Amino acid sequence: MNNKNTRVVVGMSGGVDSSVTALLLKEQGYDVIGIFMKNWDDTDEFGVCTATEDYDDVIRVCNQLDIPYYAVNFEKEYWDKVFTYFLDEYKAGRTPNPDVMCNKEIKFKAFLDHALSLGADYVATGHYARVRNNNGTVEMLRGVDSSKDQTYFLNQLTEDVLKKVMFPLGAIEKKEVREIAIKHELATATKKDSTGICFIGERNFKEFLSEYLPAQPGEMQTLSGEVKGKHDGLMYYTIGQRQGLGIGGPGEPWFVVGKNLDDNILYVEQGYHNEYLYSDALLATDINWINQRPKQQEFTCTAKFRYRQKDNPVTVIMKDNNQVYVQFHERARAITPGQAVVFYDGEVCLGGGTIDQVIKENKVLPYVG
Amino acid sequence: MIVETIYLDHAATTPLHKEVLDVMIPVAEEVFGNPSSIHSYGRKARQILDEARRTMARSISADEKEIYFTSGGTEADNMAFIGTALENRKKGNHIITTNQEHHAIYRSAEYLEQLGFDVTYLPIYENGLISLDDLKEALTEKTILVSVMYVNNETGVIQPIPEIGEMLQEHQAFFHTDAVQAYGLLDINVKEMHIDLLSTSAHKINGPKGIGFLYASEHVPVSSLTFGGEQERKRRAGTENVVNVKGFQKAVEIMNETRKENREKYTILKEQFLEILKEKNVDFDTNGDPSRTISSIVNISFPGINVETMLTNLDLSGIAASSGSACTAGTVDPSHVLVAMYGKNDERINQSIRFSFGLNNTVENIREAAIRIAQIIHRLKGKRR
16 A cells, blocks of 8 residues: 555654654655544643643644644543543552553544544554564564563554554664654654653652542551551552551561452561562453464463563463463562453563462462452 | 645634735835824824724724724723723622623633622523523623623524613613624624624634724723723723734725625525535534524534544545634533533534635535535444444
């Protein structure tokens, strides 16, 4: 297909990554359109919303590139599909991953549909991942910049969706992206990368969550029942966390090792390598296979249990109802229910699911929650 | 793919008329004097202001001393609303307006509420009109100002301005109307209609941007909102924009001559537009009482079609139209006017688009626009799973 007649809708956030995405596609001669997604009403008491600033950056970059720009409102979809899930998981004492859900339900569903209704052939985003057509099979590969690879967050995509997706940044390093932006004097060239969860932004996480969920303070105990202090509400803590516990005294630092939702107890133990932080298997639900569902009942691959972790060799055992049992070849630390487990075969991302149960020596760890 | 673009957003702004530009250029080139200066350069500039002011006054049957040049419709509205309220506060602190006003009035009303004024917002009904009975009921001894937009910028609905003027004749309240959308097409006689204050804007009638006027009847005390020199009879400080005033004058002259024929032309364009949509089996409804709507504006709801998807598709197919007010983050917020008509839970507030006709529109390009719209609608509906 001639690039000039290929319409690519770029999801633009006002950041440097999506700006350079649009630039690269424009340079390749595509019919590029920039669209800003407004997923959250963050208007403060003064009527100011950061979305306004970000959209303004989208406008400036699109004008530099001479491409049309629009905005689309997915506040309702985001609330229903992402934020509700986010709160429900916290209520259940787990640590959700809203980025995974946002990619699945918003960027590569609602936004993709919107783009297609505008006559788009492809959507593109500034994700660090690659799409490869391997003899007719469209696969998702890790981004070449391994420190930036974002396939972890994209594990719920499917081949059907990937056929309509471009990730131009997957082939380059983040450093290069900045350099390209600076070379072209893009308005966002030196803009700080956004951090944290998009709807919380730079705000205090605790404060934000307390606006939506009532915090129930309770006791911090060791697994043997020794009271070590008070916690502010189980939802504020995640497995393996060290900061913010406020337990002093001699010896090694203290870590969160589990939660008891029924009795509102936060379990803490001493030492980074504390035995209770380790497990050797997990059960995952909502498993998505990007390409075909593996035919073997059991196979070996690598997996990530959290973002920016090195790969862990595992054996995956297929179960019914979109579940898998994942046996680690070496025990792993701080496996956290609610986070994603994502599988890889070399560079190829196979898919992933949600960590539901953490297992050690064939027993589900009851204290993990 | 190069497609002919069709501009159907004349209620937002209009192209500068060639003849308007032609009279502005020599003024920009030669007349740089300050109208307040007491030398030949100043006099030459002042002469242009005086002549233009006379043209403006005649266009609405006012006196030239009642015309105050402003930077546009917004400033004229602010002056009329806030300036009149502040200057007449000793007579009362109650103001009546409607919930179909432009934000230039709406925000001014909110500001006055902060200053302690009581503001009554008259509702509009499904047909887009206010009720005179509501107005009668809302009037009190303390009412000092009634402000009702003449022609609504989103629906094109024409409010009963002469009737309101008539009703207020026996009342102390001054009567302001935002006539920005009405000025170009409707015959306005402020004396016969008992209008005390009226706002206009040049760029809605093929004049330049950055200029408008407020008509304020001689008997209305209005305080200035700008502080500085004594221009515009102490009502609006700042050196006058002589080049724009000259252009505005020409735009008004052309408007005076073509008002009637334009009214008829747009009536035909609107008929053609709606007819093609019907012919092409497009499912649509018009918003606002059609018998009370100005011929240049038609606001249409397309059931099942989201505004953002539609507007983006329209733009990509070369058609410029609009809807509601764009939020600062670019997304389309439901129009407060349609919300006032239908309530905030009605689907129509998220499915309505305003098309507004103007100078360069022809039967041919209006038909072409309607055909493209029909194609988009059918494509979007076909896609629905």
